[in-house]
Amino acid sequence: MSAPIIEVRIPTILRPYTNSEKVVSAEATTLEELISSLDSKFTGLGERLLENGELRRFINIYINDEDVRFMGSLAATLKAGDSVTILPAVAGGC
Amino acid sequence: MTLRITAAHVEAILEQSRAEYPDECCGVILGPEGSDSAQVLKPMINAAHSPTFYEFDSKDLLALYREVDDNSQEIVVVYHSHTETEAYPSRTDISYASEPGAHYVLVSTRKEIAPENEFRSYRIIDGVVTEEDVEIVTRIGD
Numbered sequence: 563m564s565a566p567i568i569e570v571r572i573p574t575i576l577r578p579y580t581n582s583e584k585v586v587s588a589e590a591t592t593l594e595e596l597i598s599s600l601d602s603k604f605t606g607l608g609e610r611l612l613e614n615g616e617l618r619r620f621i622n623i624y625i626n627d628e629d630v631r632f633m634g635s636l637a638a639t640l641k642a643g644d645s646v647t648i649l650p651a652v653a654g655g656c
Numbered sequence: 657m658t659l660r661i662t663a664a665h666v667e668a669i670l671e672q673s674r675a676e677y678p679d680e681c682c683g684v685i686l687g688p689e690g691s692d693s694a695q696v697l698k699p700m701i702n703a704a705h706s707p708t709f710y711e712f713d714s715k716d717l718l719a720l721y722r723e724v725d726d727n728s729q730e731i732v733v734v735y736h737s738h739t740e741t742e743a744y745p746s747r748t749d750i751s752y753a754s755e756p757g758a759h760y761v762l763v764s765t766r767k768e769i770a771p772e773n774e775f776r777s778y779r780i781i782d783g784v785v786t787e788e789d790v791e792i793v794t795r796i797g798d
Contacts, residue, residue: 650754655709
């Protein structure tokens with residue numbers, strides 16, 4: 563059985579990597595596979611999401627309504643119909 | 657570039673920064689997509705609860721972007737306060753800035769300038785900061 567196709571919402575700042583597409587899709591059963599699959603379609607996107615093999619601190623990724631940090635981060639599993647949203651943190655400091 | 661903002665929004669942001677002192681306060685102003693019109697003020701919770709850092713709560717952030725998408729809006733302004741330093745984007749502010757279309761507003765309530773304050777606006781694009789004029793108006797066109 564092939565991996566489910568997952569819809570992924572891309573934030574403005576990362577759309578230069580996706581030919582300005584707001585929503586893209588890729589086949590994956592885990593978040594790690596999803597990022598790898600996205601990176602093979604959209605070169606450089608993976609680098610913006612990962613650092614030393616971990617999710618970057620200032621990138622939030624959600625599966626449906628849940629922050630993946632509460633679902634095992636890169637090991638979080640995906641099933642058909644799941645929707646993934648990528649949002650950069652809104653943060654800063656003096 | 658110029659930020660046009662109502663006097664009521666300026667006062668509300670300054671009031672929020674005083675109320676949340678010594679922590680940094682934060683929030684956004686939304687407007688119709690593509691309008692660059694700062695209409696709806698939404699104070700956000702600083703999930704970091706810190707005098708030196710602010711961060712929108714991750715669930716609040718998702719809810720905010722869903723609302724913006726559902727209502728065909730955009731984030732026109734992202735604001736936060738500096739409580740002990742100048743109202744100028746810090747290195748951290750610049751590295752986290754991820755809305756190239758937004759006006760980044762900084763207010764400072766540092767005590768050296770009290771009871772005065774600073775209210776300044778910037779564009780932050782690809783790590784480059786450009787200050788812009790702030791035009792305070794009584795109302796923003798619909």
